[in-house]
Amino acid sequence: MQRSKILTALRHGGGHRTAxxxxxxxxxxxxxxxxxxxxxxxxxxxxxxxxLVSELPGAGTSTYEWTDRDAPHHHxxxxxxxxxxxxxxxxxxxxxxxxxxxxxxxxDIHHLGITxxxxxxxx
Amino acid sequence: MQRSKILTALRHGGGHRTAxxxxxxxxxxxxxxxxxxxxxxxxxxxxxxxxLVSELPGAGTSTYEWTDRDAPHHHxxxxxxxxxxxxxxxxxxxxxxxxxxxxxxxxDIHHLGITxxxxxxxx
DNA sequence: TTTCTTGCAAAGAGTTTGCATTCCA
DNA sequence: TGGAATGCAAACTCTTTGCAAGAAA
Numbered sequence: 001m002q003r004s005k006i007l008t009a010l011r012h013g014g015g016h017r018t019a020x021x022x023x024x025x026x027x028x029x030x031x032x033x034x035x036x037x038x039x040x041x042x043x044x045x046x047x048x049x050x051x052l053v054s055e056l057p058g059a060g061t062s063t064y065e066w067t068d069r070d071a072p073h074h075h076x077x078x079x080x081x082x083x084x085x086x087x088x089x090x091x092x093x094x095x096x097x098x099x100x101x102x103x104x105x106x107x108d109i110h111h112l113g114i115t116x117x118x119x120x121x122x123x
Numbered sequence: 124m125q126r127s128k129i130l131t132a133l134r135h136g137g138g139h140r141t142a143x144x145x146x147x148x149x150x151x152x153x154x155x156x157x158x159x160x161x162x163x164x165x166x167x168x169x170x171x172x173x174x175l176v177s178e179l180p181g182a183g184t185s186t187y188e189w190t191d192r193d194a195p196h197h198h199x200x201x202x203x204x205x206x207x208x209x210x211x212x213x214x215x216x217x218x219x220x221x222x223x224x225x226x227x228x229x230x231d232i233h234h235l236g237i238t239x240x241x242x243x244x245x246x
Numbered sequence: 247t248t249t250c251t252t253g254c255a256a257a258g259a260g261t262t263t264g265c266a267t268t269c270c271a
Numbered sequence: 272t273g274g275a276a277t278g279c280a281a282a283c284t285c286t287t288t289g290c291a292a293g294a295a296a
Contacts, residue, residue, distance in 0.1 A: 079171075091217070105199045105208075
């Protein structure tokens, strides 16, 4: 089963991996482990349903990352260069509760994407 | 110039329109106004650079909306059904300042996408 | 004329699907 | 054996690009 290989690739990949990244990474770790893109996509979908992985949609390509429940964090995604950096904003956790109470919407709080312009692109 | 038509379509479309939505809408409003998808995409890019329009990346397709600076709001995007609803969370504006101060990253605060599971999909 | 904008058609990129095969329980 | 997982190739969708024609300055 390729599932564990994909999950491993994601955990060791440091988050924000595209499906193609994962494909290449699994293939690199074990050249004999024939793996296909279809499997990557199908497995990612399964893992997302299991809440083990979450998706950060981006223009063009989505990135995926392992959902580490013990270390919730958020993402700053630059609209110009596409770079994604992680950030911790404790206050967002409170907002999560507020949203849930007000709307019944269950936010993936460990996976909030904030779009904007990064420091480099601003200058 | 099709620019104004596209902007009009976006403002009247109530936000969260895909490029294709816009294409159809412009065409519907004026069947003689030959317009092409290329123009829609090219114009949207121009409008985004002008900060008049912002993009909310989604899995598969991005949606665009008119940037109304007087009414900042945020989006709850369901990871299952894809529905996007608007919500106002004043506290997020404070967080915006915090992020800017800490990282130099300039958030598009009127355009923050929160992924999660909507009330309908949870039940 | 010179430059910018547009439409069309073709190309690209990312993702999904159909189907036959293989793997386990 | 029966159901789930996989690879391959083809199909699809969304988006971008090249190029020639038209509009604007």
